[in-house]
Amino acid sequence: MTASTSARKTSTLGVVLSVVLLGAYFALIVAAMAAPDILAIKLPEAGGVTVLVAIALLLLALTTLASLIYMLFAPREGDAP
Amino acid sequence: MRADFVAGGVFLAFVSLTLAITIAAARRPKSIAAFYAAEGKVSGVGNGLAIAGDFISAATLLGLTGLAFSFGGDMLFFAVGTTVGWALVLFLIAEPLRGMGRYTFAEAVASRLSEGPIRLFAALGVLIVSIPYLVAQIVGAGALVETLFGVDYRLGVIAAGVLLITYVVIGGMIAATWIQIVKASLLIGGGTALAILTLAAFDFDVNRLVHAAELVHPLGDRLLAPGAYFADVWSAFSLGLSLALGLAGFPHLMMRFFTVRTVGDARMSALIAIAINAAFMLVVFIIGIGAVSLLNGRTEFLDQSGGLIGGANMVAIHLSAALGGPMFYGFIAAVAFATILAVVAGLALAVASAVSHDLYARYFRRGAASLTAELLVSRIAVVAVGVAMVLLGFVFEGRNVAALAALATAIAACVNFPVLALAIHWRGLTTWGAVAGGGAGLVLATGAIVLGPEVWTAVLGHSEPIFPYAYPTILALPCALLVAIGVSLMDASALGRAERTRAEAVQ
Numbered sequence: 001m002t003a004s005t006s007a008r009k010t011s012t013l014g015v016v017l018s019v020v021l022l023g024a025y026f027a028l029i030v031a032a033m034a035a036p037d038i039l040a041i042k043l044p045e046a047g048g049v050t051v052l053v054a055i056a057l058l059l060l061a062l063t064t065l066a067s068l069i070y071m072l073f074a075p076r077e078g079d080a081p
Numbered sequence: 082m083r084a085d086f087v088a089g090g091v092f093l094a095f096v097s098l099t100l101a102i103t104i105a106a107a108r109r110p111k112s113i114a115a116f117y118a119a120e121g122k123v124s125g126v127g128n129g130l131a132i133a134g135d136f137i138s139a140a141t142l143l144g145l146t147g148l149a150f151s152f153g154g155d156m157l158f159f160a161v162g163t164t165v166g167w168a169l170v171l172f173l174i175a176e177p178l179r180g181m182g183r184y185t186f187a188e189a190v191a192s193r194l195s196e197g198p199i200r201l202f203a204a205l206g207v208l209i210v211s212i213p214y215l216v217a218q219i220v221g222a223g224a225l226v227e228t229l230f231g232v233d234y235r236l237g238v239i240a241a242g243v244l245l246i247t248y249v250v251i252g253g254m255i256a257a258t259w260i261q262i263v264k265a266s267l268l269i270g271g272g273t274a275l276a277i278l279t280l281a282a283f284d285f286d287v288n289r290l291v292h293a294a295e296l297v298h299p300l301g302d303r304l305l306a307p308g309a310y311f312a313d314v315w316s317a318f319s320l321g322l323s324l325a326l327g328l329a330g331f332p333h334l335m336m337r338f339f340t341v342r343t344v345g346d347a348r349m350s351a352l353i354a355i356a357i358n359a360a361f362m363l364v365v366f367i368i369g370i371g372a373v374s375l376l377n378g379r380t381e382f383l384d385q386s387g388g389l390i391g392g393a394n395m396v397a398i399h400l401s402a403a404l405g406g407p408m409f410y411g412f413i414a415a416v417a418f419a420t421i422l423a424v425v426a427g428l429a430l431a432v433a434s435a436v437s438h439d440l441y442a443r444y445f446r447r448g449a450a451s452l453t454a455e456l457l458v459s460r461i462a463v464v465a466v467g468v469a470m471v472l473l474g475f476v477f478e479g480r481n482v483a484a485l486a487a488l489a490t491a492i493a494a495c496v497n498f499p500v501l502a503l504a505i506h507w508r509g510l511t512t513w514g515a516v517a518g519g520g521a522g523l524v525l526a527t528g529a530i531v532l533g534p535e536v537w538t539a540v541l542g543h544s545e546p547i548f549p550y551a552y553p554t555i556l557a558l559p560c561a562l563l564v565a566i567g568v569s570l571m572d573a574s575a576l577g578r579a580e581r582t583r584a585e586a587v588q
Contacts (some may be wrong), residue, residue, distance in 0.1 A: 011506075014172030021165045022325060029158060029321050032307035033314035039154075040306030047287030050305040056157035060359040063164045067171055067355045071348060 013074045017066045024059055028052075088229055088411030095415040096244065099422070102263065103248050103256040125346035129353020131258045132337050134265030136163070136328075136354065137361055138424040142272065142417055143221050144483025145362075146400075147393035148310065149369020153300055155310035156369060158317065159483070160362035162324030167358055171351035174329045177505045179338045179347040187439040189335075190504045193584060195512040195576055200439040202516045203500075207332045207435035209523060210493045211428050212473070214331070215466070217485035218428075219474035221394060222421045224482075228391035228398060229414045238474040241422060246467040248426040249433065250460045258340060260423045268416050269361060275397065275413065276364040278404040279371035290367075293374035304373070319555035323491035326558070329501060330493030332431040333424075365397075372400045379403060394482050429466045436462040480539065487552065488530055495526035495557035503565055508584040511569045511577035518565020522557050529553030 032039055032052065039052035046054055149156040178189050187203030219238055226237025248256060283290040291305065298304045311317040328334060338347045376382055376389070382399040384390050389399060398417065402410035437459035442450040450458075477485065500519040503510040530536055532547040550556075569577070 011173075018169050018172045021168055025161055025165045025325060026318070026321060028161070029317045030314065032158070033311070033317055036306060036308045040303060042305075044288070048291045049287065050154060052154045052307050053157065053305050056154075056161050057363065059161045060164055060362060063161075063168045064356050064359045067168050067352050070172055071352045 013070060017070060021059075021063055021066060024062070028055055028059065087407040088414050091408070091411035092229070092415040092418060095419050096422075098263070099260045099419055100247070102259050103251050105256075125341055125349030126353055127262050128258070128337055128341045128346065128350040129357070130265045131261035131340075132334060132350055132354040133357035133361075134261035134268070134420070135334055135337065135424055135427050136167075136358060137265065137268060138218060138221075138420060138486070140217055140221075140483050140486030141361065141365060142268065142397055142420060143225070143394040144217075144486060145365045146369040146372070146397040147395075148483055149366050150372050150396040151393050152310040153294075153298070153304035153370065154307055156366060157362075158307075158311075158321065159324060159487075160366065162321050163328065164355060164359045164362060166325045166328035167351065167355040169325060170329050170334075171348065171355065174335070174501065174505065175338050175347045175351045176344050178335060178501070179341070179344050187435065188443075190500055190515065193504060194510070194515055194580060197444060198512055198516050200444045202519050203497075204435040204439040204444075206330075206496045206500075206519060206523065207431055207439075209527060210330060210332065210489060210497060211432050211466075212469075212489075213485055213492065214489035215425060215428050215470045216473045216477050217482050217489065218421045218425045219470050220477050220480055220485065221482045222418060222425075223474055223478065224391045224394055225398065225414060225418055225421070228395050229418075234478055235475060238471050241418075241425065242467045242471040242474075244422050245425045245429055245470070246464055248422065249429050249463045256426075258337075260419070261427065264416065264419045264423045265357070267412075268420055269357060271401075271409075271413050271416050272361060272364045272368070272397075274409075275401055275404065276367040276371075279367055279375065279400065282371065282375060282404060290371055290374075294370050296374065297377040298373050304370070315555055316550050316552065319491070319550055319552040320487060322554040322558060323487060323494045323552050326498050327490035327492075327494035327554075330495075330497030331490075332435070332497070333427040335501075336427075336431055336434070368397050368400060372396045375400060375403055392479070425470070429463050429470075432466050433459040433462040477540070480535075484535060484551070488535060491552045491554045491557075492523075492526045492530070494554050495522035495561055499558065499561040499565055503562070503569075507566075507569075509569050509581060510565065510584075511572040511574075511580050513572050513574065513577060514565045514567075514569025517568040518561045518563075521564040522561030525557035525560055526553045529556060 039050060039055070041051050042048055043051065043054055145156055145159055148159065187200045187207070190203055191199040219241055222241035223234040223237040226232060226240065227234045248260065280287075280290065283293065295302050295304050300306075300309055303309070311320070338350065341347050341350055376396070376399055379399075382389055382403070389395055391398070398410070398414055401413035405413070437455050441458045442448065442455045446454075496519055499522055500515045503518070504515065529548040529550075530553055533549070533553065534546040534551050537543050537546045537548075
């Protein structure tokens with residue numbers, strides 16, 4: 001693998017993860033404005049928090065997980081062949 | 082006024098510690114690389130802590146707890162937006178940026194475009210982005226000192242200005258980085274302890290915590306539902322764009338990727354910052370929601386009008402007094418104050434580097450400036466920034482800290498982010514495309530903010546804003562990108578053709 005190929009792979013993984021996270025975040029915003037009552041439903045088994053809180057916490061965890069995946073699996077620009 | 086002696090003692094001890102760090106840093110060998118980029122000798126983990134410390138500012142600790150306290154669930158849009166923004170920095174910006182430049186945002190962009198116009202534009206962008214963020218921090222400092230000691234708000238603003246100048250003029254980036262690392266560790270520890278104390282007050286039963294808050298909050302059982310903060314979908318969308326994309330446009334955050342030695346360290350820095358940011362957002366949410374019932378009816382925290390002393394920005398401070406006693410209250414207040422000072426120092430350093438390195442040394446002196454002269458100009462710039470910050474702190478007294486910081490993020494998303502992102506990821510970008518696109522973002526973003534609700538109505542006193550949304554990103558960011566791409570595509574100049582050819586050859 002050449003350095004430039006490695007750089008393109010880094011970019012592809014980064015772009016995919018970015019699109020997924022941005023899409024999820026903006027979907028949450030649109031859902032909050034379009035269907036606030038659904039996100040206001042309470043989840044007694046989750047400490048009485050709402051669907052909004054549960055999804056937001058899930059997104060925080062997923063973002064950290066995605067960053068870890070990138071850290072572990074994305075080849076570094078300039079990696080040796 | 083309460084616990085003055087204990088809080089004051091802890092505060093002075095903490096400030097003394099940070100000053101000692103500054104003096105120690107000043108004894109190290111002097112060089113431009115040390116002043117701006119700590120000679121690239123900061124570790125990845127240490128730099129991640131420093132980045133997190135830079136971002137977990139007054140806006141996070143004070144502003145977001147206030148937002149959770151006042152608006153409940155809508156605070157989470159801020160929390161998720163900033164964390165996603167950090168991830169985008171890691172995935173798309175951090176590593177290529179580290180490989181492009183040496184000290185400043187301008188240098189990174191100028192590395193593949195014509196240096197003169199880019200440095201001029203980038204320096205202007207750094208100044209415009211930094212000013213509202215500096216004002217947000219200084220407003221928080223004034224309110225904190227007012228609450229802590231019962232003294233005049235303006236005294237806190239002046240004290241923060243004097244300490245800022247001392248930190249940066251004496252210690253430079255090494256001092257700012259080590260203060261951030263120490264402060265971030267204490268802040269994360271203190272914030273986590275406060276969240277644990279909050280949960281302990283409800284026997285670690287989240288159901289009880291939520292129910293108690295809903296019983297006394299004006300929003301009732303809609304406290305954790307969406308819609309209390311945002312007036313419409315466009316406002317929410319515009320803020321989301323600002324938070325998710327604006328981080329990459331903050332010069333004082335991006336500058337930290339130049340303080341590590343390798344690309345791997347830059348990646349580790351971003352990962353550490355993301356993990357800390359995500360965890361701290363949860364801490365802030367627990368503090369804000371828990372405070373709703375725990376501060377309810379506590380007259381010692383209320384002013385004559387029945388509101389919290391110092392406003393909603395002081396929720397975390399009051400809660401620390403309610404749950405942890407005077408010593409803990411003093412500790413949290415001192416760490417919050419140091420947080421503001423450290424963030425402001427980092428920002429001032431970014432502004433100083435834009436003025437002295439990009440404008441003076443590279444643009445006006447064409448690289449012929451001496452080290453002594455450049456450092457002198459940098460320190461003069463820091464003093465000017467400190468004075469301007471104090472004066473603007475007087476003007477914006479009482480404004481919401483988180484809202485002011487979000488305005489800065491919006492400007493960063495509209496001015497610096499488009500240019501940086503295109504410079505890294507699009508071979509077709511030319512110098513004139515970058516200048517035109519960034520300039521369009523600058524004019525539209527600042528114009529919309531001045532004509533919008535935060536300045537036109539809240540500061541200037543007009544009855545109706547001309548631009549209806551507080552955050553201009555939904556308008557200014559697409560325009561900036563379109564103008565940058567359009568001008569680059571139409572750029573038939575010899576310079577533009579040469580830049581495209583060079584970029585193709587590198588690819």
